[in-house]
Amino acid sequence: MDELILQVNHLSKSFGSNLVLKDIDFSVSTGDVISIIGASGSGKSTLLRCINLLETPSSGEILYHGKNVLSRGTNAPEYRSHVGMVFQSFNLFNNMTVLENCMAGQIKVLKRGKEEARQHAMEYLERVGMAPFINAKPRQISGGQKQRVAIARAMAMDPEVLLFDEPTSALDPEMVGEVLAVMQRLAESGMTMLVVTHEMAFARDVSSRVVYMNDGVICEQGSPEEIFGNPQKPETIEFLSRFRK
Amino acid sequence: MGKLAQLGLDIAKLWGKYSASYFSGMKNTLILALIGTLIGCIIGFICGVLNTIPYSKSDHPVKRFILKLIRVIIRIYVEVFRGTPMVLQAVFLFYGLPYFTDNAMRFSSVWAAAIVVVSINTGAYMAESVRGGIISVDPGQTEGAMAIGMTHVQTMTSVILPQALRNIMPQIGNNFIINVKDTSVMFIIGFPDFFAAHRAAVGASYLYFPSATVEMAGYLTMTLIASFLLRWMERRMDGSSSYELVQVDQLTMTAGTYRHPDKGSPFDERSREYADRDLREQAEKEE
Numbered sequence: 001m002d003e004l005i006l007q008v009n010h011l012s013k014s015f016g017s018n019l020v021l022k023d024i025d026f027s028v029s030t031g032d033v034i035s036i037i038g039a040s041g042s043g044k045s046t047l048l049r050c051i052n053l054l055e056t057p058s059s060g061e062i063l064y065h066g067k068n069v070l071s072r073g074t075n076a077p078e079y080r081s082h083v084g085m086v087f088q089s090f091n092l093f094n095n096m097t098v099l100e101n102c103m104a105g106q107i108k109v110l111k112r113g114k115e116e117a118r119q120h121a122m123e124y125l126e127r128v129g130m131a132p133f134i135n136a137k138p139r140q141i142s143g144g145q146k147q148r149v150a151i152a153r154a155m156a157m158d159p160e161v162l163l164f165d166e167p168t169s170a171l172d173p174e175m176v177g178e179v180l181a182v183m184q185r186l187a188e189s190g191m192t193m194l195v196v197t198h199e200m201a202f203a204r205d206v207s208s209r210v211v212y213m214n215d216g217v218i219c220e221q222g223s224p225e226e227i228f229g230n231p232q233k234p235e236t237i238e239f240l241s242r243f244r245k
Numbered sequence: 246m247g248k249l250a251q252l253g254l255d256i257a258k259l260w261g262k263y264s265a266s267y268f269s270g271m272k273n274t275l276i277l278a279l280i281g282t283l284i285g286c287i288i289g290f291i292c293g294v295l296n297t298i299p300y301s302k303s304d305h306p307v308k309r310f311i312l313k314l315i316r317v318i319i320r321i322y323v324e325v326f327r328g329t330p331m332v333l334q335a336v337f338l339f340y341g342l343p344y345f346t347d348n349a350m351r352f353s354s355v356w357a358a359a360i361v362v363v364s365i366n367t368g369a370y371m372a373e374s375v376r377g378g379i380i381s382v383d384p385g386q387t388e389g390a391m392a393i394g395m396t397h398v399q400t401m402t403s404v405i406l407p408q409a410l411r412n413i414m415p416q417i418g419n420n421f422i423i424n425v426k427d428t429s430v431m432f433i434i435g436f437p438d439f440f441a442a443h444r445a446a447v448g449a450s451y452l453y454f455p456s457a458t459v460e461m462a463g464y465l466t467m468t469l470i471a472s473f474l475l476r477w478m479e480r481r482m483d484g485s486s487s488y489e490l491v492q493v494d495q496l497t498m499t500a501g502t503y504r505h506p507d508k509g510s511p512f513d514e515r516s517r518e519y520a521d522r523d524l525r526e527q528a529e530k531e532e
Contacts, residue, residue, distance in 0.1 A: 054392070085392035087388065091386060091388055093390070095404065
């Protein structure tokens with residue numbers, strides 16, 4: 001059951017002379033729900049973007065089922081179709097309706113038939129409660145609704161692992177709940193998820209493992225009980241104390 | 246008043262004699278402008294897409310060299326054809342080709358020559374417009390497409406270009422209207438457009454001002470109709486500003502709504518989700 005999907009070894013990334021990720025080691029197995037927490041600028045999003053090859057790491061390797069995807073000759077689009085991503089800014093296709101957004105990838109990338117793609121898309125749109133809005137354009141729906149569609153779009157590709165890059169950070173407070181509820185249900189259904197988040201309650205209640213990043217390195221990781229109940233490193237304690245009120 | 250009446254009479258006289266020639270001129274002008282703009286747009290799109298293929302330092306040197314070469318060639322094309330008058334380009338091509346090849350190569354008809362000149366000219370302007378249109382699409386759109394595994398070509402054709410096309414629609418309209426007017430310079434190679442009809446009419450009747458009045462009104466009519474059609478097309482591309490709900494969404498609640506239609510029923514997901522919060526809020530109120 002707990003098969004290793006992704007393994008990150010000695011990953012580093014620098015933008016010019018600015019070292020953003022320093023020697024990251026990290027792995028994801030099936031069914032994991034991993035929350036990555038940490039202050040802004042600690043490299044959380046960059047790590048996620050490196051895993052999806054949206055950024056090219058400076059050194060190190062990313063093994064997907066044992067194969068290094070950073071080596072030359074990797075089919076990056078093919079790899080990305082197995083690793084879904086949900087963005088902070090939604091990035092829904094503005095020229096398509098909600099339904100077309102969820103069908104485009106299936107038809108173009110997975111070469112599914114139109115009817116099959118439609119049924120598959122509807123299944124996930126229903127799960128995120130967006131089935132009524134299939135004819136709407138992205139500019140006509142709210143932020144929370146957009147993010148739910150983005151989750152359905154990523155899920156419709158049947159990815160092995162889903163990356164969330166601060167999915168609720170661009171949302172108004174009253175919309176955060178609906179997106180987190182969808183994500184919680186996904187996690188409970190056994191989806192493998194990697195979530196960069198500032199929602200400490202979500203990290204504590206939903207994830208199976210919490211990774212605390214500080215200044216480009218993984219400072220501490222463990223079960224939610226360990227990290228939130230009994231953090232070891234002074235940086236972790238300092239960071240978490242900011243969220244206790 | 247007397248002058249106006251005179252003008253009216255002269256126009257009537259011209260119209261009676263040359264209306265067929267004016268009409269065929271209008272038709273030719275519109276056909277040339279339409280075909281020239283369409284082919285020009287295609288050239289512009291090809292140039293714009295080639296111009297925006299991304300490359301990084303880690304790419305193969307040959308690929309980088311070819312991409313750089315393409316950009317230089319397009320740059321030269323744009324600068325040369327944008328920077329010289331269309332009337333000269335027409336003369337240059339129409340008379341230059343037979344001159345250089347000792348009559349072995351020449352345009353078989355003025356139509357072909359005119360279409361080539363107008364298309365190439367429009368293409369030079371459109372290349373820059375398309376590049377601007379592609380750049381103006383939010384980079385997040387590209388990332389969204391890449392994240393679901395689309396290749397560069399798929400991203401371009403199904404996500405970026407449709408949005409870029411909408412963004413540059415006003416530019417395309419501009420070019421079409423400019424082409425309707427500026428094809429009048431094609432009389433230099435003997436193209437039978439609306440302006441050529443004017444030259445033929447005044448050559449025989451010497452009614453310069455009345456014919457010019459007809460021309461002014463004719464061109465304005467054509468461009469006004471074109472503007473109207475272009476606006477209509479833009480509105481159609483934007484699609485409806487409303488949409489139909491397929492059924493009721495169970496998850497969202499509009500801000501301020503507290504009576505939930507499904508309250509208490511087995512479908513009441515909201516109460517289950519927000520039960521804690523509602524209780525807390527109630528407690529706070531009572532304090």
